Amino acid sequence: MLKSADDGTLTAQSQPGGGLERWAERHLRYLMLAPTVLTLLALTIFPSLYMFYAAVHRISPNPDLPWEFVGAGNFARLLSDAQFHVALRNTILFTVVAVTVEFVLGLGLALLLDKFIRRLTFLKTVLMIPMMLPPIAVAITWKLIYEPQFGVLNEIMYRLGLPLQAWAGDVNLAMFSIIVADVWQWTPFIFLLMLAGLASLPVEPYEAAALDGASSWRQFWDLTLPFLKPVIAIALLLRVMDALRLFDLVFILTGGGPADRTKVLSLYIYQVAYRFADPGYAAAISLFVLFVTIVLSTWFMKRMRVTD
Amino acid sequence: MATKTLYRRSRTGEVLTRLSAYLAIVMALILTLFPIYWIAANSFKFDIDIFAVPPEWLPRNPTLKHYEEAFIQRPFLRYALNSFLVAVGTTIVSVVFGTMAGYALARFNYPWQWRKQISFWILSTRMMPPIVSIIPLYLFFNYFDMLNTKSALVIAYTAFNLPFATWMMKSYFQDLPVELEEAAVVDGDTRWGAFLHVALPLARPGLAATAIFCLIISWNEFLLSLIITLTEQSQTLPIGIAGRVTQYNTYWGEISAAGFMACVPIVIFAFIVQKHLVRGLSLGAVKG
Numbered sequence: 001m002l003k004s005a006d007d008g009t010l011t012a013q014s015q016p017g018g019g020l021e022r023w024a025e026r027h028l029r030y031l032m033l034a035p036t037v038l039t040l041l042a043l044t045i046f047p048s049l050y051m052f053y054a055a056v057h058r059i060s061p062n063p064d065l066p067w068e069f070v071g072a073g074n075f076a077r078l079l080s081d082a083q084f085h086v087a088l089r090n091t092i093l094f095t096v097v098a099v100t101v102e103f104v105l106g107l108g109l110a111l112l113l114d115k116f117i118r119r120l121t122f123l124k125t126v127l128m129i130p131m132m133l134p135p136i137a138v139a140i141t142w143k144l145i146y147e148p149q150f151g152v153l154n155e156i157m158y159r160l161g162l163p164l165q166a167w168a169g170d171v172n173l174a175m176f177s178i179i180v181a182d183v184w185q186w187t188p189f190i191f192l193l194m195l196a197g198l199a200s201l202p203v204e205p206y207e208a209a210a211l212d213g214a215s216s217w218r219q220f221w222d223l224t225l226p227f228l229k230p231v232i233a234i235a236l237l238l239r240v241m242d243a244l245r246l247f248d249l250v251f252i253l254t255g256g257g258p259a260d261r262t263k264v265l266s267l268y269i270y271q272v273a274y275r276f277a278d279p280g281y282a283a284a285i286s287l288f289v290l291f292v293t294i295v296l297s298t299w300f301m302k303r304m305r306v307t308d
Numbered sequence: 309m310a311t312k313t314l315y316r317r318s319r320t321g322e323v324l325t326r327l328s329a330y331l332a333i334v335m336a337l338i339l340t341l342f343p344i345y346w347i348a349a350n351s352f353k354f355d356i357d358i359f360a361v362p363p364e365w366l367p368r369n370p371t372l373k374h375y376e377e378a379f380i381q382r383p384f385l386r387y388a389l390n391s392f393l394v395a396v397g398t399t400i401v402s403v404v405f406g407t408m409a410g411y412a413l414a415r416f417n418y419p420w421q422w423r424k425q426i427s428f429w430i431l432s433t434r435m436m437p438p439i440v441s442i443i444p445l446y447l448f449f450n451y452f453d454m455l456n457t458k459s460a461l462v463i464a465y466t467a468f469n470l471p472f473a474t475w476m477m478k479s480y481f482q483d484l485p486v487e488l489e490e491a492a493v494v495d496g497d498t499r500w501g502a503f504l505h506v507a508l509p510l511a512r513p514g515l516a517a518t519a520i521f522c523l524i525i526s527w528n529e530f531l532l533s534l535i536i537t538l539t540e541q542s543q544t545l546p547i548g549i550a551g552r553v554t555q556y557n558t559y560w561g562e563i564s565a566a567g568f569m570a571c572v573p574i575v576i577f578a579f580i581v582q583k584h585l586v587r588g589l590s591l592g593a594v595k596g
Contacts, residue, residue: 028499029416036409036474037426039401043467044433047444054443109332116329123333125582127340131589132578134528136546137567140553141347144560150359152346158362184343189589196586196594234593245437248530248546252553266439266531274535279443286440297435 048290054283061277074284084285086260087268093175094264095243098182103236105183106190111220114198128192130185139252142181143168146253168253174261178249186242190235197231198224237300244293265289344571351375351564358560374561375569383540384566387548390458391570394544395526397462398469402522406473407515411503413474414481415489427478434471434591441467442535449536456538464532469522472591476521479592480514481507517584520577527574545570 024031055074057067078084117124130138145152146167154164168177201224209219225232247266250256256263256271265285273282350358352370378384413427445464446455454460488510489502497505508515530546537543543551549566552559578585586594 025498025500029412029418032408032412032416032503033426035405036430036470039405039466039470040430040433043463044436044441047441047448050444050447051440054447109336112325112329112332116326116333121582123337125579125585127336128582128585129344129575129578130340132524132574133344134530134546134567134570134574136528136530136549137347137570138343140549140563140567141343143553143558144347144350144564145343150361150363152363155362184339188340192586193590193594231594234590238590241435241437245439247439251530252550266437269439270442270531273443273446279447283443286443289437290440293435293437293440294432297432300435 051283051287051290054280055287057280059278059280067280070280074281077281078284078288083260083263083268087263087265090175090260090262091244091246091264094179094182094246094262095240098179098186099236099239099243101179101183102187102190102239103232105187106235107194107232109187109191110194110198111224114195117195118199124192124195128188131189133185135185135248136252138181138185139249142177142184142249143253146177169258171258171261174254174258178246178253178262181249181253182243182246186239189239193231193235194228197228201227233300237296240296241293241300244289244296347564347571348568350560351568353561355561358564374565378562378565379569382548382562384545384548384562384569386540387543387545387566388569390540390542391527391544391546394458394461394465395523397458398465398526399519399522401462401466402469402473403477403515403519406470406518407477407508407511409474410477410479411481411507414478415486415507427475430471430474431591434468434475436468438468438531442532445532446535455536456542457536458542460536461533461542461544464536465526465529469525472525473518473522475592476518476588477511477514479587479595480511480518483595484510514584517581517588520581521584521588524574524577527570 054067056069056071058070058073059067146169148154148164148166148169151167153167157164165173167173170177205223206219209223214222245266246264247270250262250264250267254262256267266289269282269285269289272285273279349365349367351374352367352372353364354369354371354373357364357367357369379388409430413423413430417423418426441464449455449457449460484507489506492502492506493499528546529544530550533544533547534550537547540548545566549563549570552563552566581588
């Protein structure tokens with residue numbers, strides 16, 4: 001619920017000090033907002049505009065050469081660039097699979113454990129540790145686990161009598177390996193938000209449903225899920241936003257390989273900008289990502305209004 | 309009779325649920341903690357034991373060799389110090405600016421629905437993927453000769469910590485009763501004074517939680533630092549770790565030691581802010 005805000009007219013009572021102080025007091029609502037708004041304007045709007053400018057140029061790695069205007073040329077390249085299509089497909093694949101698995105696991109665990117874990121704050125916090133850890137530390141941890149020669153995972157495979165795998169180094173398992181590491185890190189996030197949602201459910205509808213003899217399955221579909229909807233929307237969209245910007249895990253675990261199977265958009269932009277030294281084209285790809293993000297986040301923020 | 313069987317069935321059902329719940333908790337704990345244990349365990353092993361097949365589940369011959377390598381022979385102490393300074397700088401700027409903006413957005417009215425629109429605009433800047441801004445930021449810092457400086461990192465990190473801090477503080481201030489500030493104003497305090505002397509002290513737990521989240525976000529950041537920093541003068545801990553994973557060799561012992569050390573403060577922080585986790589992780593949208 002939006003709390004009704006006061007309108008700042010409380011100031012009228014007594015106003016000590018000189019003219020400047022009085023002026024500051026009268027414009028307090030703008031002065032308190034100004035540092036944040038100005039900083040963010042400088043740090044986000046300016047770069048975005050600059051990127052439009054960069055995206056219509058070919059920028060030479062040699063800083064002494066002038067930028068060459070190419071109009072929509074960089075955007076046209078998006079259509080025919082096979083590498084970009086691979087990166088886009090990998091990003092979508094990763095986002096859909098990872099977020100779905102995290103959601104199903106997180107919600108399932110929350111439903112199963114809600115009653116048992118509600119007061120066990122310490123245990124809950126322990127389970128939340130993975131998502132707070134530096135992604136780079138998570139990446140090297142999983143690199144160690146996936147290591148084909150002396151890694152733990154292949155030891156388990158060996159004990160179970162299953163064929164050993166190259167995991168992050170295998171063409172077919174590389175994306176799977178990235179997803180497993182991401183699921184390990186981020187399932188707790190869904191779990192935590194779902195627990196918070198479940199804790200705020202009203203009791204009365206369930207009592208009524210139980211009196212009517214509704215099965216627990218019916219109660220889940222007709223009561224729990226609709227009540228949780230705002231929290232689910234927030235959790236999913238925050239996860240999707242994060243999944244779309246995946247970089248650290250891929251950078252350490254696979255470097256985008258093997259055979260580009262894990263090359264995601266962030267990594268491709270990084271490669272185009274630095275390894276291929278083509279910032280103009282990288283800016284065009286970035287604008288595409290920005291566009292997708294704006295569309296998604298607008299939808300997200302409409303959902304936020306539900307709980308704000 | 310009928311009620312009896314019903315009673316009995318639901319009882320077995322309850323025992324089953326209870327059993328599967330405990331089983332799930334134990335499984336979740338093992339899966340959560342094993343990778344963390346594993347990196348810690350490997351950081352205390354000699355190289356030869358790291359490469360052992362089958363793996364050595366407990367370090368039989370523990371050593372601090374890799375900690376010495378990383379933090380004394382190689383500049384990981386320097387990286388950690390850079391990470392810390394950048395995180396503190398970013399946090400101070402973000403929390404000071406964000407608290408004022410959060411308060412303003414929670415309490416004041418603006419013409420033309422600015423309140424709502426500015427709130428959502430600030431949030432939308434948080435949604436911007438960092439990869440999108442690396443090119444302009446790189447060119448910008450290059451132009452001002454600020455590449456490879458810690459101030460450049462503070463500026464870049466503020467871009468996504470400030471919206472976070474603003475929304476967090478806004479949600480905490482919205483939870484405070486406005487009447488106390490009204491009373492202070494009636495008693496002759498200024499509006500700014502009511503914020504400073506009444507609202508701010510009440511919001512102290514929220515302020516601490518917001519600051520810790522900002523520290524964590526900055527401490528963990530990788531991509532922007534990868535672009536902006538070049539040498540150990542400004543490189544942060546994640547960059548230092550990534551730098552020891554090369555095409556030809558991965559220095560397992562060293563990165564395990566440094567990686568584990570990078571995790572330790574985060575785990576401590578997690579316990580300090582455990583009551584605020586839900587709110588912090590949902591940008592104040594869900595109140596846990």
